[in-house]
Amino acid sequence: MIFRFGFLAFVTVFLLNTNFNKVRAQEVKKNAVRIAADYVKVMDGESYINIKATSRVDKQNVVVPDIELIISNEIGDEEQELGKVKTNMQGISKFVLKSLSDIKPDTSNTYTIAVAFNGNDLYKRASKSVSFKDASITAKIVVEDSINYVSATLMDAVTGNPIQDQSLTVQVKRLFRPLMIGEEFNNTDEEGSIMVPVENDIPGIDGILTLEVVLKENEDYGTVKAALDAPIGVTFVHESTFDQRTMWSPRKKTPLFLLIVPNLITFGMWGFILYFIMKLFKISKS
């Protein structure tokens, strides 16, 4: 009798325990996803939303790769889906806005783009919206007293009004990071303009500098970037040995002395060897 009760108790505990495990498995804590979204507009180029998804797991910030994000245009209570993107292995994705005319602004000419994640087994649902107005930057080179200046004007693209007292960054495009020029903050005047001198000793391929004027992560307008090429740099002589015959070239571009001398020696040696072999034949015929 005692054994029966004991066995029953054991089985009950075992089954209950199994059941608890199931409950726990269903209640695995999902992590929250943080979505960062920024609007970027490149003048005479594309406009896009830069998105990055991260999460805090075990007290560490980790990127969230391979999740599907739904991009929508919000107008008041209405929402119109624009498309879907997936984050890459760095948790980053980019959604290109084909044309701003395809999306609708609200009454204050503000566009709102929502980025939504519907959640999965590991992460909770999350969303983030980014609002921006359409701004434009026009940039050109002007010369005053033999000094080259970048002259740029920031305007509201819808109203055509200049945007004043906003800081623009002027930089020269380089291979890894841009080279900042001028003051740290170049605030636009009442006409929305700035004038930044360009030093005359900046090197560029064929003397051409790619100058960029950037409105960075502005609360109202997002990031707006204008670029222009100007032949005002010091001509950079690209000292590539690619077409030359060097010690580090492929075999087709072996230095001539290394083609001539070792080959002469090699053919010389084998010439002698042939001579000796002929002598052997001669001995056998003598």
Added chain:
Amino acid sequence: MKNTDKILVDLAPRKFGKVGVLWTILLIIVSLAGIIAYIDQVIKGQIVTNMNDYALWGIYISNFVFFVATSFVGTIVVSVLRLTKNAWRTPLVRIAEIISVAAIIMAGLTIMIDMGRPDRLMNLFIHGRMQSPIIWDVIIIPTYIVISLLLLYFPLLPDLALLKKYFKDKKPGLSKFYGKLSLNWTGSEAQKSIQLKSIHILAIFVIPVGFILQTIDAWLFSTLFRVGWDSTNMGAYFISGASVAGVGALVTVVYVIRKAYKLDEYITDFHFDKMGKFLVLTCAIYLYFNINEYLIPEFTSKKEEVTHLNHLFTGHYAPLFWFVIIGGLVIPIIILLFKKGRKPLPMFIVGLLVVLGSWWKRFLIVTPTLLNPFLPMQGVPESWHRYFPSMHEWLITGGTLAMALLIITILVRYLPVIPIQRTADEQELLKTENTIK
């Protein structure tokens, strides 16, 4: 004085005794073990070795360098002694030529063993760049193999004709074999003239080729910017080291052949005395180069050089380093400076010491340098900072050494190790001179 017939009987190849047969069987077994290990290496890849991203050249390359060095005996003994008209060379040159052939053939095979994908050997020729010393090596080794064979073959012709006659009744098959190899040698003036002229040109020709071979071998290292290799001295250093390895190997093999074939009348104490003097000269020159190679970096005390030298002088490789320097060079020099030290048995022991020292010297040239790069790799396992060959590597290396000895053994079995015709001619000449006196 011996007549030609007596000399022929004494010097004609003969069957091995029991010891010779056992020796050959042992070499075949070790060679087979090496071949099996190599097949396993080809199947599994070089994962079976203990080489890694640090020790990317291991025991195979040190063994290769040893073989290349030993093959220099063909140049240093045969040619130099021939051109300087040293008459005492006669009973030694054939053995030197045989060692040279065996060593250079095995050098060529060993470099292939080091290749992870031997099936891609042809890529070296198809895609090789003349800027790389490795390609120069690929060119010079087959060249030196052919030249060494020619250097062995030309002086053999009269002896092969003699052997053809000698074995005509005893062993017709062998006689036919020698006959084919003798290229219808009759000893006519025309044949002699062509042969002597060819040997003379070959003797001159093999010197630059031998120097090129050793120098290229040195440049494989010195063209790399690494501690212990980055030296303008490496070419000369390798040539002097090769002379030591070559003459050391010659002394050892000559002693064994003399003993096995009972050639005491032909290879006398006088020859050992001469070889001893030659060996002491090469050892002294090599010791001088070693002092240069180690003292100057120690003196200038560049950080990486000091680390490298500390490994050699007092560190992990110290026992091996001091064995190579003291056991492989200093003690042989001291012994050989004394007349008693240049007797056959002491010479044999010295020869063994020199050969052993020469082999480990190549290991010390290759390995410690690789383990101490100028730019150490980050985050690699601690074990990568050390290298000791795996069982596969030992078996394969042992196999190659056994194969080299097997080539020597086979050639010694079927070729006259002492030039018969030349010995007879010299004795005849001596007899004539004595009669005139």
